[in-house]
Amino acid sequence: MSGNAAFLGMPAFPRNAAAAVQDSQLRFNLRKATRTIRGRRASVVAELPDWAELRAAGRQIKDHTLRNLDRYLLQLEEAVTAAGGHVHWAADAAEANRIVTGLVRATGETSVVKVKSMATQEIGLNEALGRAGVTAYETDLAELIVQLGDDWPSHILVPAIHRNRSEIREIFRAKMAAWGRPAPGELTDDPRALAEAARLHLRERFLSTKVAISGANFMIAETGTLVVLESEGNGRMCLTLPETLISVVGIEKLLPTWRDLEVFLQLLPRSSTGERMNPYTSTWTGAAEGQEFHLVLLDNGRTRVLADEVGRQALRCIRCSACLNVCPVYERAGGHAYGSVYPGPIGAILTPQLRGMASELDASLPYASSLCGACFDVCPVAIDIPEVLVHLRGKARHPRAERLGMRAAGWVFDRPARLAGAQRLAGRLRRFVPGRLPGPLAAWTDTRDLPDIPAESFRDWWNRTNGGTR
Amino acid sequence: MSGGKERILARIRAAVAGAPDVEITRVYRTTRDLPGAVELFAERVADYRAAVHVVAEAEATATITAALAGRGAVRVVIPAGLPPEWTPPEPVADDPPLSAAELDAVDGVITGCAVAIAETGTIVLDAGPGQGRRALTLVPDYHLCVVRADQIVADVPDAVGRLDPARPLTWISGPSATSDIELNRVEGVHGPRVLEVIVVR
Numbered sequence: 001m002s003g004n005a006a007f008l009g010m011p012a013f014p015r016n017a018a019a020a021v022q023d024s025q026l027r028f029n030l031r032k033a034t035r036t037i038r039g040r041r042a043s044v045v046a047e048l049p050d051w052a053e054l055r056a057a058g059r060q061i062k063d064h065t066l067r068n069l070d071r072y073l074l075q076l077e078e079a080v081t082a083a084g085g086h087v088h089w090a091a092d093a094a095e096a097n098r099i100v101t102g103l104v105r106a107t108g109e110t111s112v113v114k115v116k117s118m119a120t121q122e123i124g125l126n127e128a129l130g131r132a133g134v135t136a137y138e139t140d141l142a143e144l145i146v147q148l149g150d151d152w153p154s155h156i157l158v159p160a161i162h163r164n165r166s167e168i169r170e171i172f173r174a175k176m177a178a179w180g181r182p183a184p185g186e187l188t189d190d191p192r193a194l195a196e197a198a199r200l201h202l203r204e205r206f207l208s209t210k211v212a213i214s215g216a217n218f219m220i221a222e223t224g225t226l227v228v229l230e231s232e233g234n235g236r237m238c239l240t241l242p243e244t245l246i247s248v249v250g251i252e253k254l255l256p257t258w259r260d261l262e263v264f265l266q267l268l269p270r271s272s273t274g275e276r277m278n279p280y281t282s283t284w285t286g287a288a289e290g291q292e293f294h295l296v297l298l299d300n301g302r303t304r305v306l307a308d309e310v311g312r313q314a315l316r317c318i319r320c321s322a323c324l325n326v327c328p329v330y331e332r333a334g335g336h337a338y339g340s341v342y343p344g345p346i347g348a349i350l351t352p353q354l355r356g357m358a359s360e361l362d363a364s365l366p367y368a369s370s371l372c373g374a375c376f377d378v379c380p381v382a383i384d385i386p387e388v389l390v391h392l393r394g395k396a397r398h399p400r401a402e403r404l405g406m407r408a409a410g411w412v413f414d415r416p417a418r419l420a421g422a423q424r425l426a427g428r429l430r431r432f433v434p435g436r437l438p439g440p441l442a443a444w445t446d447t448r449d450l451p452d453i454p455a456e457s458f459r460d461w462w463n464r465t466n467g468g469t470r
Numbered sequence: 471m472s473g474g475k476e477r478i479l480a481r482i483r484a485a486v487a488g489a490p491d492v493e494i495t496r497v498y499r500t501t502r503d504l505p506g507a508v509e510l511f512a513e514r515v516a517d518y519r520a521a522v523h524v525v526a527e528a529e530a531t532a533t534i535t536a537a538l539a540g541r542g543a544v545r546v547v548i549p550a551g552l553p554p555e556w557t558p559p560e561p562v563a564d565d566p567p568l569s570a571a572e573l574d575a576v577d578g579v580i581t582g583c584a585v586a587i588a589e590t591g592t593i594v595l596d597a598g599p600g601q602g603r604r605a606l607t608l609v610p611d612y613h614l615c616v617v618r619a620d621q622i623v624a625d626v627p628d629a630v631g632r633l634d635p636a637r638p639l640t641w642i643s644g645p646s647a648t649s650d651i652e653l654n655r656v657e658g659v660h661g662p663r664v665l666e667v668i669v670v671r
Contacts, residue, residue: 033653053498063492070482083636089475141659142650158650165651191651195659202660207570207609223635233608233646233661240604241570251478258635262627263498265641273649276514277590280661281641282604288638289603299474303481309489 007152007339012364016337017329026334029164034325040274041322041378047276048266057263059382062316065221065254066306072221072254073297079224083286085293090248093123093300100125100213100246101132103294107244109134109211115228115235116140117215118156118319119248119298121341122354125213136213137179137205139234141198148175154335154343156321157272162334165189172197180205202234212238216249217318218264219295222257225285226295229268229278239282244292251297252306252315264318267380271320301354310391314349316381321346323375323385329368338365345375349388357396366392401440423457430455501631504624507588508669511622514591518644519657520665530670531555534580534614537666541612543577549602556580556600556616564602570609578612579662584639585632586617589625591644593617593667596637604640613662615642619671 010016020026045051065072077087090096104112112129114120114136126136126147138147145160146153149171153159160168172183172194181201187193214235218227226247228235239245255264269278287293306312324330324344335343339361340351348365357363366389375385398406412422426433430453437445456464464470504510512522525533534556538546547568548561562568562576582600583593593615595601607613623629633639646661657663 029652036653037649050498057494057496057498060492060494064494067486067489067491069486070479073479073482089478091474091477095474139660140650141648145650158653160650161653168651191654191656192658194651195648195656199659203574206660207574220635225635231646232648232650232659234659236604236608236640237660240608251482259630262500262630263496265626265630275643276517277587277592277641277643279518279643279645279647281639283635283639283641285636285638289597297478299478299481303478303485306482307485312485 007361010339010361012360013333013337013339013368014364016339017333017368020333020337023334025164026162027332029162030331030334033158033161034331037274037325041271041325044270044274044276048270054263054266055380055382058267058318058380059316061255061260061263062381063313065256066252066312066315068256069251069254069306072256073251075221076219076224076254077297079222080286080293080295081224083224085224085286085295088294088296089299090296091299096123096248096296096298096300097125097128099296100248101128101134103244103246104129104134104211105132107211109209111135111137111209112211112213113137113139113205113209113238113242114143115212115214115230115238116143116159117213117248118341119215119250120213121153123248123298123300125248137202137209139202139206139238140230141195141232141234144198144202145171148172148179152336153341155324156319156342156344156346158321162336165191165194168194176201206234206237206241210242211244211246212242214238214245214247216247216253217268218261219249219254220256220258220261221254223285225258225283227261227281227283229265229272229281231273231279233280236280236282239284240289242291244294246294246296248296248298250302251299252302252317268318268320271322271378271380301356304356305350305353308353311349311353311388313383314346314353314388316383317346317350318381320380322378322380326374326378327369328372328374329370333368338368340365345369345385345389346383349383349385349392352392352396357392363396366390366396399440399443401443405441420457420459424460426453427455427457499625500627502624502628504588507622507624508619508671511586511588511591511617512667512669514588515644515667516591518591518647518665520644520667522667522669524669524671527670530616530668533668534558534616537614537668538578541578541664541666543612543614545576546614547573547576547579547606547610549579549581549600549606551599551601552580552582553600556582564606567603570605573605573609576610578614579606579610580614580616581607582616582618583621585629586622587624587626587629588622592629593642594629594633595640595642596633597639598637604638607640607642608661611662612664612666613642614666614668616668616670619669622669
């Protein structure tokens with residue numbers, strides 16, 4: 001259920017959020033988790049005196065790469081191929097799924113192990129493999145919780161952030177047996193015991209599965225190197241032990257040179273898990289240690305985002321999730337309300353651009369924000385999320401009542417005489433203005449108070465009293 | 471397959487046509503000398519709840535022996551090229567290469583490293599002599615890593631500059647861990663649950 005297809009037909013954000021904020025368990029879990037990570041991030045970022053300079057370099061490297069993306073992708077392909085790897089290009093989700101399914105089938109295997117990957121969730125790869133008779137086993141602890149619970153991811157870094165320890169224990173006890181080794185009989189809800197249960201559950205699978213599927217955090221054009229940052233060692237297991245490795249990576253994950261990693265290996269761990277460095281980072285170039293290696297380069301809407309002068313900065317995103325953890329809207333509504341594998345502030349600008357704004361849900365996402373700007377402040381590649389939100393609001397189709405209202409307001413504000421006349425009229429009628437506006441206008445007053453209308457406008461008062469002197 | 475490639479490249483070119491290029495300014499800290507790098511490295515490794523010892527060269531062998539005894543590690547795998555003074559009396563050699571199941575059955579592994587980073591408490595392995603293929607430090611539950619003091623650099627940029635991207639690299643910062651349950655850090659998931667680091671001056 002983790003693919004984007006699971007979100008199809010979801011109602012717009014305001015309805016999802018209104019339901020989510022009634023879930024006190026969810027709000028408690030999110031509040032606790034986001035507060036913990038916010039504190040950790042702030043302390044390790046403060047340790048670096050050159051954070052602002054690293055952030056500026058990160059933004060520039062990404063912008064330069066995006067400007068020259070065609071050239072760098074070709075350079076990457078050449079380097080990967082020279083190192084014994086195979087490169088495939090997928091214009092959309094269907095093409096990527098077809099390529100990966102074909103590669104897995106060619107090995108004759110019917111199961112694959114997976115490293116947590118946003119790109120493969122975005123294209124619904126697990127479902128596509130399932131239809132081809134291939135079982136995909138998620139190995140990241142949070143992804144495992146989501147997969148066993150037949151649930152949806154709700155956070156970029158920690159997809160099961162909406163679950164607390166006792167819920168996780170219940171999922172493990174009820175579901176592990178159906179997917180492999182059952183949970184230990186005396187499983188407690190101690191996080192250590194839960195991690196141990198995941199270790200035992202997946203151990204044999206790691207040692208015996210012959211095909212792995214991953215994403216990547218970075219690809220280096222100059223050398224053809226792929227980079228995966230992780231914590232648990234499940235990534236290393238998948239990248240190292242299987243005979244065949246297939247990596248599905250969005251085209252925007254590119255960096256021009258090996259040296260550029262010196263910036264991003266400082267920005268990402270500190271922004272993401274709030275650590276000086278994540279436990280494990282693996283880098284490999286082509287067919288490492290005799291492994292069969294396939295790289296699938298994924299577009300799936302990214303070039304459409306690239307064509308938007310304001311919106312293209314969303315492609316700088318390195319998926320750290322710092323913007324989710326500081327967002328007052330995300331903290332209350334949770335990730336599911338965004339109806340996409342990319343939730344939170346970055347999701348609110350990425351999803352409508354990747355998918356287009358045809359559905360009611362996608363058109364509502366640019367409004368899933370109070371524009372407070374906390375996301376921009378913490379973004380390690382300086383994506384001005386509020387700027388893109390406002391830009392997308394301008395592009396979204398607005399309701400008829402709003403369009404008529406705005407046209408009327410424009411007519412009034414266009415001439416000082418009209419404005420003064422309207423103000424005088426409003427002042428005289430102010431006793432008759434209801435607290436809740438009728439018809440479609442109620443959408444405004446349901447969530448806001450109407451401002452008090454003064455008896456006299458400031459200009460009229462100034463003219464009458466000569467600036468208060470009479 | 472090539473159809474996808476041409477389509478993607480054409481879309482990119484249309485999307486960025488006329489956009490200005492962006493210059494990259496690297497005014498962040500790069501290579502630098504760091505007095506007390508050994509002490510900082512030891513402190514930062516210990517922050518990840520790994521065991522750390524800083525010893526003189528003459529004490530290396532005794533420290534390794536004591537560390538293995540402390541963990542009850544008897545069957546210990548070693549990579550080719552591990553210095554003899556770091557090698558226990560009856561090691562398990564990875565020659566011919568051990569299967570994953572055989573690696574799962576040993577008590578631990580001893581390796582050196584390629585580079586270590588003081589600021590982040592990271593050790594980097596590049597599958598070179600004394601380090602071996604990547605599975606060696608992954609499947610066994612206990613990893614004892616010996617770091618020579620002159621391998622410790624100040625920060626991430628120094629390490630990136632010293633490493634060869636053509637080699638498969640593993641950057642290790644503490645034992646395997648997860649923050650997936652309520653964002654609390656718990657050590658010990660799929661990688662080695664115990665990391666012990668000996669710094670030899």
